[in-house]
Amino acid sequence: MSLSGLFVQALNGLAAASTLFLLASGLSLIFGVTRIVNFAHGSLYMLGAYVAWSLTDRLQGVFGFWFAIFASAATIGVVGMLIELTILRRIYRAPELFQLLATFALTLVIKDATLAMWGAEDLLGPRAPGLAGAITILGRRVPQYDLALIASGPLVLIALQLLLTRTRWGVLVRAATQDREMVAALGVNQAVLFTSVFALGAALAGLGGALQLPREPAGLSMDMTAIGDAFVVVVVGGMGSIPGAFVAALLIAEVKALCIALGDWQTPLGFVVAFPKFTLVAEFAVMAIVLILRPWGLMGRPDVAIRPQATTSAQLAPPGRGYDLAYLVLGAVLLTVPLLVETRSYTLVFGIDVFVAILFAASLHFLMGPGGMHSFGHAAYFGLGAYAAALCAKALNLPMWSALLAAPVGGFIGAVVFGWFCVRLSGVYLAMLTLAFSQIVWSIVYQWDGLTGGSNGIVGVWPTSIFSSKAAYYCLTLIVCGGATFVLRRILFAPFGYAMRAARDSVTRSAAIGLDVRRIQWIAFAIAGAFAGLAGGLFAFSKGSISPETLGVGRSIDGLVMVLLGGVDTLTGPIVGASVFLFLQDQIARHVEYWRAMLGLFILALVLAFPAGIVGTIRQWTFRR
Amino acid sequence: MTAPLLKVSGLEAFYGAAQILFSVEFELAPGEVVALMGRNGAGKTTTLESIMGLVDRRSGSVDFRGHELIGLRTYEIARLGLGFVPEDRRIFTDLTVIENLEVGRRNPSDAAQEPWTPDRLFSLFPNLAEARDRSAGRMSGGEQQMLTIARTLMGNPLAILLDEPSEGIAPIIVDQMIDMIAELKKSGVAILVSEQNLPFAATVADRAYVLDHGQIKYSGAIASLLNDEEVRRTYLEL
Numbered sequence: 001m002s003l004s005g006l007f008v009q010a011l012n013g014l015a016a017a018s019t020l021f022l023l024a025s026g027l028s029l030i031f032g033v034t035r036i037v038n039f040a041h042g043s044l045y046m047l048g049a050y051v052a053w054s055l056t057d058r059l060q061g062v063f064g065f066w067f068a069i070f071a072s073a074a075t076i077g078v079v080g081m082l083i084e085l086t087i088l089r090r091i092y093r094a095p096e097l098f099q100l101l102a103t104f105a106l107t108l109v110i111k112d113a114t115l116a117m118w119g120a121e122d123l124l125g126p127r128a129p130g131l132a133g134a135i136t137i138l139g140r141r142v143p144q145y146d147l148a149l150i151a152s153g154p155l156v157l158i159a160l161q162l163l164l165t166r167t168r169w170g171v172l173v174r175a176a177t178q179d180r181e182m183v184a185a186l187g188v189n190q191a192v193l194f195t196s197v198f199a200l201g202a203a204l205a206g207l208g209g210a211l212q213l214p215r216e217p218a219g220l221s222m223d224m225t226a227i228g229d230a231f232v233v234v235v236v237g238g239m240g241s242i243p244g245a246f247v248a249a250l251l252i253a254e255v256k257a258l259c260i261a262l263g264d265w266q267t268p269l270g271f272v273v274a275f276p277k278f279t280l281v282a283e284f285a286v287m288a289i290v291l292i293l294r295p296w297g298l299m300g301r302p303d304v305a306i307r308p309q310a311t312t313s314a315q316l317a318p319p320g321r322g323y324d325l326a327y328l329v330l331g332a333v334l335l336t337v338p339l340l341v342e343t344r345s346y347t348l349v350f351g352i353d354v355f356v357a358i359l360f361a362a363s364l365h366f367l368m369g370p371g372g373m374h375s376f377g378h379a380a381y382f383g384l385g386a387y388a389a390a391l392c393a394k395a396l397n398l399p400m401w402s403a404l405l406a407a408p409v410g411g412f413i414g415a416v417v418f419g420w421f422c423v424r425l426s427g428v429y430l431a432m433l434t435l436a437f438s439q440i441v442w443s444i445v446y447q448w449d450g451l452t453g454g455s456n457g458i459v460g461v462w463p464t465s466i467f468s469s470k471a472a473y474y475c476l477t478l479i480v481c482g483g484a485t486f487v488l489r490r491i492l493f494a495p496f497g498y499a500m501r502a503a504r505d506s507v508t509r510s511a512a513i514g515l516d517v518r519r520i521q522w523i524a525f526a527i528a529g530a531f532a533g534l535a536g537g538l539f540a541f542s543k544g545s546i547s548p549e550t551l552g553v554g555r556s557i558d559g560l561v562m563v564l565l566g567g568v569d570t571l572t573g574p575i576v577g578a579s580v581f582l583f584l585q586d587q588i589a590r591h592v593e594y595w596r597a598m599l600g601l602f603i604l605a606l607v608l609a610f611p612a613g614i615v616g617t618i619r620q621w622t623f624r625r
Numbered sequence: 626m627t628a629p630l631l632k633v634s635g636l637e638a639f640y641g642a643a644q645i646l647f648s649v650e651f652e653l654a655p656g657e658v659v660a661l662m663g664r665n666g667a668g669k670t671t672t673l674e675s676i677m678g679l680v681d682r683r684s685g686s687v688d689f690r691g692h693e694l695i696g697l698r699t700y701e702i703a704r705l706g707l708g709f710v711p712e713d714r715r716i717f718t719d720l721t722v723i724e725n726l727e728v729g730r731r732n733p734s735d736a737a738q739e740p741w742t743p744d745r746l747f748s749l750f751p752n753l754a755e756a757r758d759r760s761a762g763r764m765s766g767g768e769q770q771m772l773t774i775a776r777t778l779m780g781n782p783l784a785i786l787l788d789e790p791s792e793g794i795a796p797i798i799v800d801q802m803i804d805m806i807a808e809l810k811k812s813g814v815a816i817l818v819s820e821q822n823l824p825f826a827a828t829v830a831d832r833a834y835v836l837d838h839g840q841i842k843y844s845g846a847i848a849s850l851l852n853d854e855e856v857r858r859t860y861l862e863l
Binding site (some may be wrong): 172177183185188189 | 677679699717728731
């Protein structure tokens with residue numbers, strides 16, 4: 001690798017850093033003031049690129065092009081404003097996970113709206129007029145547009161800093177970032193402040209997307225990659241810090257660029273290290289390292305605490321005899337289903353999916369509800385279990401029983417390793433670290449062709465002959481998942497469960513009565529990981545094949561939606577939530593073309609109808625009376 | 626006595642399911658300094674926060690200049706000319722002193738008022754003038770206490786709710802605080818000051834109310850409270 005090659009990659013990194021910064025600064029600003037983690041930020045970025053495609057298509061010339069870019073940003077600003085006014089405004093007092101759910105629902109709606117308006121094909125944008133050429137630096141050709149993009153990051157940083165320090169609006173924003181209530185007590189109408197901040201953040205995301213158009217085509221997958229990158233940058237920089245976001249964007253973009261520049265490296269030991277393959281992992285590795293060294297990010301403040309979970313959680317009463325009996329009866333009834341339907345009935349396949357989802361949701365609920373740790377990457381443990389089982393069955397040719405035993409072990413090991421780091425953090429930072437670890441696992445699985453089959457995954461993972469019929473496998477999953485969910489529930493009312501809930505409600509008070517909080521949380525992580533792994537193992541044998549999607553972000557989010565739908569503070573929550581979610585997904589997906597938007601609108605309606613969570617809202621009603 | 630500026634009647638307040646205030650009643654006349662006395666946990670801070678709309682739930686009536694405050698949002702209450710100085714100061718530590726004042730700036734609700742400006746406040750609080758462009762987080766406790774009061778004054782309030790101003794600051798600052806309250810009273814601002822410290826309250830206030838377990842147990846001139854040993858022993862002294 002030559003010096004000039006390194007230089008060109010470094011420039012490339014700077015251009016990428018500008019886009020990342022535009023994306024992350026808006027996210028950080030919004031979080032700072034409204035305390036909402038805006039999952040839809042990547043969707044606004046994507047929308048910016050699509051709007052810019054339509055506008056640049058109509059407006060020609062240098063002036064037309066740049067007018068189109070800024071008009072796109074303004075359009076997205078207006079979209080952001082409408083979102084804030086119609087949806088977010090109603091849920092500022094809701095638990096933060098519900099806010100996250102609402103913004104996630106928005107991503108679904110925006111994605112389908114984009115699909116409906118622009119179609120599924122990637123749309124190639126024009127080159128920037130006047131900047132279409134390249135200049136030669138150190139014998140290498142560097143696109144002029146990249147240089148313009150490089151300049152845009154620092155320019156926006158300076159503009160934002162001036163806005164935040166030199167205007168009354170900016171001073172109010174900074175004050176509200178620190179203490180919203182006090183700002184209100186001084187006579188400032190927060191609603192106006194929130195709306196304007198959200199509009200500005202959205203416009204920045206839109207600008208980022210629009211500016212990206214001459215470099216890459218507008219596509220429907222831009223939203224998820226963008227939101228992942230933006231989260232990482234914001235967390236590394238420190239939630240709410242604009243300069244932090246800038247530094248983090250540079251750091252991450254340059255680390256990625258360096259990986260590409262290094263190329264394949266022939267180690268003295270003989271094997272080849274392919275650095276370009278690390279680009280997917282690099283940003284999450286940087287994030288993991290930063291969070292371990294500085295849990296509040298490079299330039300964040302340790303006191304940016306998310307509202308304590310304790311204020312929203314209800315007490316759990318131990319289930320009585322009747323409850324256990326009802327659970328058993330329900331299980332027995334479900335066990336008779338195979339007698340009533342055809343052997344290859346879809347009902348059985350659906351039933352298996354539901355049971356697996358219930359166990360997955362129950363394990364996530366265990367961690368999130370009573371454990372108080374919000375995992376955004378729970379699919380990692382599910383997937384590790386699935387891959388452990390599939391590899392035992394296929395690579396080692398072990399029987400299904402031992403492969404199914406390997407599944408919880410796989411989830412357990414992953415949770416022990418990642419959990420050790422995660423329990424050192426709390427709140428949003430913990431959630432982001434879990435997401436980072438799951439992305440690392442996903443990248444490794446995706447790129448390690450030799451072991452995991454890469455993007456093709458592992459195929460031909462079928463149960464042994466006794467369980468080869470759907471009916472038999474249905475009964476197996478029912479018994480295993482039902483039993484495991486029951487065990488998880490019992491743990492909640494064992495001394496460990498009480499200790500775990502004490503640790504959630506108050507770290508200091510628990511420590512004062514002699515509980516080792518980190519150890520308890522670590523064990524909780526390991527337990528949840530093992531059960532998620534078991535669900536993954538059952539999943540692998542039910543489908544016959546697994547792919548990296550098994551442990552992708554999508555599955556983590558599905559899990560979150562299931563748990564939140566059912567209610568974090570209820571015991572039956574995960575069971576009801578998983579069943580309802582799968583039923584809805586199945587029904588909507590089969591009958592409606594734009595099923596994602598339908599699902600999103602359904603979730604939004606739910607969140608708006610029950611702004612304090614289903615359980616919380618019911619409690620408020622009874623309390624008012 | 627002239628018509629009250631602030632009239633609280635039947636005020637009840639709740640945090641979650643817990644009721645903190647029970648039918649609290651009191652009045653504050655224009656230009657008057659009234660002390661709200663009581664021990665820790667008596668409900669003094671909750672009373673002030675209820676007036677400002679900062680509690681979970683409240684009921685009863687809070688009348689300020691003919692406006693009913695129950696049902697209004699915090700910022701609307703502040704805009705009517707009611708200033709709030711919290712006990713724990715809550716200054717914006719990331720902002721400079723002058724920026725903290727900027728957050729509080731509002732035009733006077735009464736045109737006849739001479740508006741507060743940073744310069745006018747700096748003559749009242751000389752320490753702040755020197756720290757003008759310093760980050761507020763780097764100031765001493767006493768200076769921060771001065772800054773919160775100055776910040777609230779920037780809103781040109783007609784009445785101020787001052788929560789435990791003498792709490793946790795040096796005696797010399799307490800003396801300055803006494804002078805400052807006298808100065809404000811002269812300028813016509815009404816002040817409701819919550820206090821545990823009877824000598825301090827006796828120096829600044831005209832009248833006093835005593836709160837205990839969320840109920841008003843005594844009301845009268847501050848001088849009679851000083852002479853009423855039984856009330857003092859039952860509700861104030863430790």
